[in-house]
Amino acid sequence: MKIINVGNYQELSERAAKIVIETVQNKPNAVLGLATGSTPIGLYNELIDDHAKNGTSYRKICTFNLDEYVGLEGSHPQSYLYFMRQHLFNHIDISSENTFIPNGKAEDMMKECERYEELIKEKGGIDLQILGIGQNGHIGFNEPGTSFSSRTHIIQLTESTRKANSRFFSSMDEVPTHAVTVGIQTIMESRKILLLVSGQAKMEAFKRLLSDEIDESFPASVLKLHNDVTVITDIAFDN
Ligand code: F6R
Secondary structure (H helix, E strand, O other): OEEEEOOOHHHHHHHHHHHHHHHHHHOOOOEEEEOOOOOOHHHHHHHHHHHHHHOOOOOOOEEEEOEEEOOOOOOOOOOHHHHHHHHOHHHOOOOHHHEEOOOOOOOOHHHHHHHHHHHHHHOOOOOEEEEOOOOOOOEOOEOOOOOOOOOOEEEEOOHHHHHHHHHHOOOHHHOOOEEEEOOHHHHHOOOEEEEEEOOHHHHHHHHHHHOOOOOOOOHHHHHHHOOOEEEEEOOOOOO
16 A cells, blocks of 8 residues: 555645546546545545646546445435535536446345446446545445455445434434445455545544554455555554
């Protein structure tokens, strides 16, 4: 893993944007894996600014989001489809036909998972996967204990993750109990991975990531087995 330490969240967002923009410029039909959550919002803002100022085009870019809540319509303000439209897709020249997010309202969720995996393959696989990290080390919604060989699947959210995400809902009861997420194996098949780790709340997770541990009880630890992972962090931490 290549670790890039930056001074603050703005710098983290700019460094991350530089990597995404380079990917898009070098391969105008690249396949990007995208994350939601608070961490990549600054990156998406940078991409929007760059698109407006420098005209970087996403016309041929294809995107796959990591996850979606089960049971929320895409029109629900807390759905990840809504999030992506609001924070990125509506502000760049990407075609909605090229943006993929698991359908949390599919009648047959098992089939939806298979369909999503197939689609990623059909589009040639993920060139650059953007990841955040949960306080418990989850990547996507792959909670501790998820098999490293998992592919797109349905998971039950842990109470800690539901609690962390409840800030976006009006009450804890409204936070969905399940989500659909690409698997750890799916993430590991990405050609390049960019992990963004921001804020003191992620300090413990970051420390564990820097340790020697590679174990399913800490999902992000699998990234140490990938040969092209860049971690950008604004957490100051001496080993
Ligand atoms: C979101 C996702 C999650 C988040 C993680 C961190 O698509 O896959 O793994 O990246 O929960 O969330 P934030 O950035 O809100 O701390």
